[in-house]
Amino acid sequence: MRNIIRLGASPRISSYYSVVGSSEHEGPLGDCFDHFSLDDKFEKDSWEKAESEMQRLAVAGALKRAGLRDTDIDLLLAGDLLNQCVGSSYGLVDFDIPYVGLYGACSTCALGLALASLLYNGGACKRCACVTSSHFCASERQFRFPLEYGGQRTPTSQWTVTGSGAFIVSGIGDVAVKEIVFGKSIDMGISDINNMGAAMAPACIDTIKRFFEESEHSVDDFDLILTGDLGYEGSKILKDLLLSEGIDIRKIHNDCGLMIYDRKKQDKHAGGSGCGCSASVLAGDIIKKLESRELKRVLFIGTGALMSPLTLYQGGSIPAVAHLIHLEVNDYDS
């Protein structure tokens, strides 16, 4: 089993579009996002329908930015956190594109980009779209408590981002996907649903270690190692444990869950999470910084916690997964 899959044909991120809710719009990246809703409802009458609408808006926006129609896309890869991934299946049903459903929890953005890049690279598709989303209100009532209950949140809990990000992968664009490492499912015995960062960090460490063990690159070759989303708790664990293994990412690490909210002004506990967090940060901020050459080489590691409320009620701990994508601007060769 090899760890790194290298992509000879260099699939590119040809288009992208981000959609967020009100808290994300008020955060430090607020101006970066393409579309927002001030009441988080996106003109729909349920949180789940609002989440589906975010995915529809994100894919439509990415198509429009690229000057494409839905029938120009060979495959649409999508998934989300809702039971049976209905954010995706209901949001995308109007697009005339073959549909592949994914489940990677908060790693779904990285998983979709990885598979889309490989399907382009292998010649199966000329253009793939991928999209994911999460909605704070829909997630709270599904995974924890209905909002009306007014439950207290622990300091280690992360805040599910209301947001969506869509991408189109093809042969056109300045940002190339160069390498991929698919994550292994790893369960280190964490069973606290309010400390997902700790549950996901070990999977992230495993993937990053496997990358650097086999890569020709060192940490210093990258401008940014971006995780999504470990939050404050998980990021600290990640950096400390990697350091103890001789991999020092402290200077260039950031986490989408840390970037999307202002910790001083916004009461979001351990930071953002949810499929929509890394998807909207990548589509709203990181890809643009690569296109402008403010960033040139980025490792993006999407992390997902693969439990359900039921498995925790039954005494299970939380398996997690982390998929890695090496992004690079085309003309960068140092």
Place this chain on the structure above:
Amino acid sequence: MRNIIRLGASPRISSYYSVVGSSEHEGPLGDCFDHFSLDDKFEKDSWEKAESEMQRLAVAGALKRAGLRDTDIDLLLAGDLLNQCVGSSYGLVDFDIPYVGLYGACSTCALGLALASLLYNGGACKRCACVTSSHFCASERQFRFPLEYGGQRTPTSQWTVTGSGAFIVSGIGDVAVKEIVFGKSIDMGISDINNMGAAMAPACIDTIKRFFEESEHSVDDFDLILTGDLGYEGSKILKDLLLSEGIDIRKIHNDCGLMIYDRKKQDKHAGGSGCGCSASVLAGDIIKKLESRELKRVLFIGTGALMSPLTLYQGGSIPAVAHLIHLEVNDYDS
């Protein structure tokens, strides 16, 4: 957008293993399956843990049949019907294989085989495994009623199969994957959770039509057109509507949901369903008949209903998807 993806490198189904519960063991294919549990518990203390155990047994069995270890596999693609696909994530956590989570409802077997074949074909992986499962008792309480409630079932309702099927895709084997058509998500307004066959048939029709519109093959070139799982209701709709479009599959159609139970002796209403239905029938019966040349060319169309109980409570109808795989024995060229 092209419909058919043709696979030049001809990925093969190198190994397979099927695991079923008691009703499936008592059915017409009972002797075909590799492993069964008489109490459907697989020595676990919850239905969900039993489902995870089925996936573990299926992957371990497929590895053993091929003489491989987990570390020989590049990627494991898996999904199921449980919320957050925990049948897969908990069942497979002990395998040392990078993990890709899928959500295709009952189309997951076809979806996993399709992606595994493309990842082999494109050079990303030398060997992929894919697996899926469903468990009657876990599905009933998640989607409908707890068994203890003793709810009456309507005649059009399908019976979720307790079963799992795993496959290994590589360059070795007698059964090749020749062509793939990914399904579009299609919603024709059916909102009856007890008539999933009717909800899924339109997606299946769309995929089969797109295949024959673009293929060099006609219906007569195939020994079997196998859907999984439309049951009695959906199969009748499929055959009638395709006939009205000039495609007569009546002589060579069968459905995994019709094959797995004996309608006269077993009270399973409109037939079997669930991710484990087509996976166990394919792994237990169809692949073996291809290997023995009893079948030579088969179209397998996995069909999935992409709703959740919540979306139906909120007034939604049922979007469905159907992915097609053209299977053929290696030495068949007529």
